[in-house]
């Protein structure tokens with residue numbers, strides 16, 4: 001099989017890239033290790049930055065998001081018995097975020113690609129990539145027990161943190177930066193109305209908690225947990241009791257509980273691989289970087305990589321220009337590092353790191369400053385709604 005852009009991974013980055021390329025007349029094939037049902041069953045991100053929302057609309061996949069998504073103009077920070085509102089709308093001159101599940105966004109993208117006759121090979125793991133440094137890129141993959149090959153002009157490595165694209169670059173040509181946090185997030189998804197209209201982030205002496213949602217009737221809650229915890233030892237009641245203890249009194253009283261639709265533990269990690277381009281192999285999304293979910297940046301960074309990558313490929317095919325491809329890695333990484341910084345800072349301010357009283361008091365002082373200073377609130381709000389894309393033409 002031959003295509004212009006061979007895409008490994010049908011997560012948000014691979015699907016969105018394929019959709020944008022298609023709208024510009026560029027052919028792609030997606031190889032996905034998992035089944036379509038598995039991909040559609042994953043519960044992950046839920047907060048979309050304004051620029052991600054704009055990209056989805058421009059890619060003709062924003063219709064259901066605009067109908068069913070929840071527009072948020074702010075969020076609350078709870079700490080030290082207080083609950084303070086960060087008015088993103090006010091401090092950014094009108095920007096906000098959209099709450100719309102990654103599962104729904106993935107479904108919209110898959111349906112759009114299928115309707116246009118796209119080739120998405122499910123249960124087709126890529127096992128090797130070669131030729132990307134000498135102009136003959138080739139992806140070797142498995143399908144129904146057979147080895148097959150996909151010839152292409154470019155390989156887009158959109159295969160997440162555990163994919164093969166980054167590993168294929170070779171250990172000598174890549175530099176990795178990593179921090180693994182000493183705790184995880186235990187999350188529950190339940191068909192109960194959210195405790196508040198917008199998100200509540202809580203710093204509590206028992207550990208962090210987040211009240212999030214997917215719709216007016218479906219809630220997503222998280223509590224900081226031990227990395228060695230196992231979902232099997234957490235009953236639904238134990239989860240709700242622990243969440244209630246960490247919430248401010250007013251929220252705890254309003255909390256509606258119910259049975260889990262899903263419960264899982266996510267480890268927290270900051271990770272960046274440099275560079276993001278190796279000849280005709282270009283990394284995008286979690287394949288190149290991971291952030292702890294506190295700042296809700298992972299999916300949004302995947303979208304911003306796709307913004308730059310699709311621009312570079314469109315200009316290459318339309319005008320035979322390679323300058324944007326040459327700048328792809330540096331341009332992405334400037335924005336990536338700022339989001340990694342913001343996610344690390346927000347995580348450090350909100351979570352319990354051991355029992356050191358000094359550390360706890362410093363977190364409370366920072367939250368007091370943040371919620372009391374116009375400059376600090378503005379910085380928080382503009383990072384949360386997402387920093388603007390760099391010019392890339």
Ligand SMILES: Cc1cc2nc3c(=O)[nH]c(=O)nc-3n(C[C@H](O)[C@H](O)[C@H](O)COP(=O)(O)OP(=O)(O)OC[C@H]3O[C@@H](n4cnc5c(N)ncnc54)[C@H](O)[C@@H]3O)c2cc1C
Nearest residue numbers: 009011012013033045046126159160285286297298299300
């Ligand atoms: C619990 C949790 C909560 C999160 N919350 C948020 C949030 O609120 N906001 C936010 O922005 N982000 C959030 N994230 C992060 C977000 O989900 C990811 O950043 C996003 O999924 C990245 O998309 P991607 O397409 O780059 O990678 P992925 O979604 O990981 O997709 C990669 C795909 O590649 C496939 N693949 C892997 N190896 C191969 C192979 N060899 N061959 C073929 N296919 C392969 C995988 O099966 C997968 O389908 C959260 C993540 C988690 C786990």
